[in-house]
Amino acid sequence: MKKLILTIFLFAGFIGFSQINYKTDTKNATLKWIGFKPTGSHHGTINLKDGYFTIKNNQIVGGEFTIDMNSIINLDLPADDAYNKKLVDHLKSEDFFDVSTYPIAKFIISSSENKGDKTLVKGKLIIKDKTNPVEFLAKVTIEENNLNFKSETFKIDRSKWNISYKSKSFFNNLKDKFIENDMEISVEIKANR
Numbered sequence: 001m002k003k004l005i006l007t008i009f010l011f012a013g014f015i016g017f018s019q020i021n022y023k024t025d026t027k028n029a030t031l032k033w034i035g036f037k038p039t040g041s042h043h044g045t046i047n048l049k050d051g052y053f054t055i056k057n058n059q060i061v062g063g064e065f066t067i068d069m070n071s072i073i074n075l076d077l078p079a080d081d082a083y084n085k086k087l088v089d090h091l092k093s094e095d096f097f098d099v100s101t102y103p104i105a106k107f108i109i110s111s112s113e114n115k116g117d118k119t120l121v122k123g124k125l126i127i128k129d130k131t132n133p134v135e136f137l138a139k140v141t142i143e144e145n146n147l148n149f150k151s152e153t154f155k156i157d158r159s160k161w162n163i164s165y166k167s168k169s170f171f172n173n174l175k176d177k178f179i180e181n182d183m184e185i186s187v188e189i190k191a192n193r
Helices: 002-017 082-092
Strands: 019-037 040-056 059-074 104-115 118-127 130-143 146-151 154-157 182-192
Touching: 019 059, 040 104, 040 146, 040 182, 059 082, 059 118, 104 130, 130 154
Parallel strands: none
Antiparallel strands: 019 040, 019 182, 040 059, 059 104, 104 118, 118 130, 130 146, 146 182, 154 182
16 A cells, blocks of 8 residues: 555656746746727737746646736837827726736636647636637747747737727727727747746
């Protein structure tokens, strides 16, 4: 009986140690966004507060990332432009991300699979306490203590997270004054053991 318990303990320990966490280097992590409207678009970045990838057999099997919604910035207007501040303040307001109530968002990786020389990453994105599945392709390079992760640009439908301002999903009399539901996102992360 003692041998059986010891064997189970060693096997469980082996499984646990075969998974490795790579911690996000937040100074080398970029989340880019683009939002669209009939007259043009705006783009910018949001910072990651923290995060990690869990790797087993050189494959991403999990991970969790905290997104600092207060860090959202716009990059297509000069930083000292009054409209830039107005736009960012509006994005932080209840019309969009309501960062005073929901200061963080999260992305939790559930699994991944190889697609040629790329990786299909699957997980759930939590914004404003709403959870929806998200998947996208990424280029993942693992070299001993370092992991480089670069997603392809992918789209999310903001209306699924109750971001309703000038959305045709919520209002039917907007004519050409609407903002597209689909936002484009891309992520680039360096992580270390």
